[in-house]
Amino acid sequence: MRRVSRIAVAGVATAALAVTASACGSSSTSSSAGDGKSKGIGLAYDIGGKGDQSFNDAAYAGLQKAEKDFGVSGRDIEPQDGETDADKVQRLETLAKSGYDPIIGVGYSYAPAVKEVAAKYPKVTFGIIDDNTIESKNVADMVFHEEQSSYLAGVAAAKATKKDHIGFIGGVDIPLIHKFEAGYVQGAKSVNPKIKIESQYLTQTAQEGGFSSPDKGKDAANGQIEAGADVVYAAAGLSGQGVIESAATHKVWAIGVDSDQYKQDALAKYKDYILTSALKNVEGAVYDLSQSVLKDKKPLSGEIRGDLKSGGVGISESNPVFKNNADLQAALKKAEEGIKNGTIQVKTS
Incomplete structure (x- = not known):
């Protein structure tokens, strides 16, 4: 259920x-x-x-x-x-x-x-x-509370990586996107404090195309994957499509954002490499x-x-690989309960 x-x-x-x-x-x-x-x-x-x-x-x-x-x-x-x-x-x-x-x-x-x-x-x-x-x-x-769903994404990434090496790509270097990164890093390190995390922002301003340039997202993901990351999470709007394409090309995991990107028709050919998505409603x-x-x-x-308690944010489980991974699901359940009852306080920066 x-x-x-x-x-x-x-x-x-x-x-x-x-x-x-x-x-x-x-x-x-x-x-x-x-x-x-x-x-x-x-x-x-x-x-x-x-x-x-x-x-x-x-x-x-x-x-x-x-x-x-x-x-x-x-x-x-x-x-x-x-x-x-x-x-x-x-x-x-x-x-x-x-x-x-x-x-x-x-x-x-x-x-x-x-x-x-x-x-x-x-x-x-x-x-x-x-x-x-x-x-x-x-x-x-x-x-x-984007940081809460991103925390769950970080837990999922740390459980899915085979190299203890993951990545984060933000569209624009602004406080809103810092929340995504902060939650993701904290969630991943709650599973493995020594995990290696690549982090990159595509642009300093939205006008430079950080949220609207799949080519920028693809180039950034290529670099992180070539550096060793085998799970990459993007909070980058349209640019995230390039991150997902790169992950599929290299046969590693991507984590989507905002919508359940596994179920998006335009991304259907990449869906087998979309582990999950950090959602906000x-x-x-x-x-x-x-x-x-x-x-x-x-x-x-x-x-x-x-927030997580109200269903305003969450994490998707459309990919059967994600849904049927018992170890990952157990870790997520623990994290969710901790966030909801306040024993886990997720950082925003």
């Missing part, structure tokens, strides 16, 4: 999409009709956009499920290369003026834009994922905020933090 911390990604219907053009980024609008009272849900993607098989796609899955369950339409808009905060402001204002509610910025980079636009539209509910700096009655700050965050506005009529606001 699955434990509570294993996040099951909800099945979603594939919406028929009509592609449109926008001055503030490409977008798609569902063909389903709204209820006449609201245009439905507005979703603005982070760097990497839809199709990253990870962070943004998890948000899109939440949008699709909410559209289906609440009978509303939705509009999702892609980011532009080299865009500014002003571009994000324009994008969110376009959604607000068009009648979408709630409107969700996918990623910490939307913080300045959400803060500005939410103040202009106080009757609209806004959400932002991965940022908790906005204090407003009409904003939900949806954040996660971005899909659920998008869905829950949508439900609070569209169904419950009691919009969520303030900080909403997902």
Whole structure:
């Protein structure tokens, strides 16, 4: 039987999409009709956009499920290369003026834009994922204990390695991604204090492509694997696809992030080398905020933090090799119990 911390990604219907053009980024609008009272849900993607098989796609899955369950339409808009905060402001204002509610910025980079636009539209509910700096009655700050799921990923890596040598690749050198690394390193060292861990960040800023460059991820993984790592964990958005490809090419393990990457169609040819994925329930965050506005009529606001105990983060077990490894599963169960009862305090840096 699955434990509570294993996040099951909800099945979603594939919406028929009509592609449109926008001055503030490409977008798609569902063909389903709204209820006449609201245009439905507005979703603005982070760097990497839809199709990253990870962070943004998890948000899109939440949008699709909410559209289906609440009978509303939705509009999702892609980011532009080299865009500014002003571009994000324009994008969110376009959604607000068009009648979408709630409107969700996918990623910490939307913080300045959400803060500005939410103040202009106080009757609209806004959400932002991965940022908790906005204090407003009409904003939900949806954040996660990523370090907890990463700790479990570290335990899994330390149990799966045959060389006592693993790797971590972060997309951008920022505090958010430091949390992934900190949890991973602590989890791995809880199994083997002497384990060797390669660590690398692809870029210093998101604008340099750290979250959107599979080639950078592939090159970094090639280097770590050639140095001896036989399990590599990437917290790098779209760039993580390159890490997974490299791991499959070298026939070593990759650990995915945010979504269950073993189950992503675009990564199907690599799935036998995806040991597990450190999950955070971005899909659920998008869905829950949508439900609070569209169904419950009691919009969520303030900080909403997902952790292991609530099912907001977890680890996937889709790969049978992972699920059927008794030693690994026993170690994970011990780690999960420790995190939930507080005997294990996971570091964030």
